[in-house]
Amino acid sequence: MARTSRAEAARHREDVVAATSRLLRERGATGMSVQDLMGAAGLTHGGFYKHFSSKDELLGIAATTAFGELLALLAQLSDDLPDRSEARSALLRDYLSAEHRDTPGTGCANTALAADAARASADSPLRTSYAEGVQETLKRLTDLESAPDRSDExxxxxxxxxxxTMVGALTLARATGQTPLSEEILYTVLDALSTAAPVNAPGDADGRC
Incomplete structure (x- = not known):
């Protein structure tokens, strides 16, 4: 019986984290109460503190989970498309799409959580998780940008x-809703990034090693 209870408690905790990860990206940190988060997982709010010490702790865990989903997708993209140029192009198309704009709950944490992380205190779990997530995202993107004629820098x-650029464009596209302006932002930035010349490293006029 005890084993069943522990397994059930672990499952409930996972359900709460998953629901919070989705709602955090959809509504933002200030738009959710503990009752909302527990209710989204099909649980009563009375059991919250059996799983988490505070809402702040849960938000940090949920942010890490959201970034984990993104990093897994980037890893899968690299596996499916070993050619880095093709993988980057596919990422740009998926990221700067109307579908991604309209589904923040399952979308990129870099965009969805930026405002909340900026408002959070410097030592908050959410800010810490966000900074770590951005760093890991950049590592994955740097791998996609690697080329024989390009320095690591x-x-x-x-x-x-x-x-x-992607985060800024998606933020503006979401803020302007399903409008012609929103569509214009997405396809204009997609075109600009798709045709952009490599960024030069300092002291490297042609961007080559």
């Missing part, structure tokens, strides 16, 4: 530019 710089 130039690949990292281009990864930073790609991520910052």
């Amino acid at each position: 130039a690949a990292r710089q281009r990864a930073v530019v790609d991520l910052a």
Whole structure:
């Protein structure tokens, strides 16, 4: 019986984390109460503190889970498309799409959680998880930017530019809703990134090693 109870408790905790990860990306941290989070997992809020010490702790765990989903997708993309240029192009198309714009709950944590992380205190679990997630995202993107004629520094710089530009474009597209302007932002930025010249490393005029 005890084993069943522990297994059930572990499953409930996973359900709460998964629901919070989705709602955090959909509504933001201030748009959810403990009751909302537990209810989304089909549980009563009275059992919350059996699983988490605070809502802040849960938000940090949920943010890490959201980034984990993204990193797994990036890893899968690299496996499916070993050619880095093709993988980058596929990422740009998927990221800067109307489908991604309209499904924040399952979308990229870099965009969905940016505002909440910016407002959170410097030592909060959410801010910590977000900073770690951005770093890991950039590592994956840097791998996609690697090329024989490009230095590691130039690949990292281009990864930073790609991520910052995609996050900014998706944020604006979501803020302007399903409008012609929103569509314009997505396809204009997609076109610009798809045809962008490599970012040059400092002191490297042509961006080559």
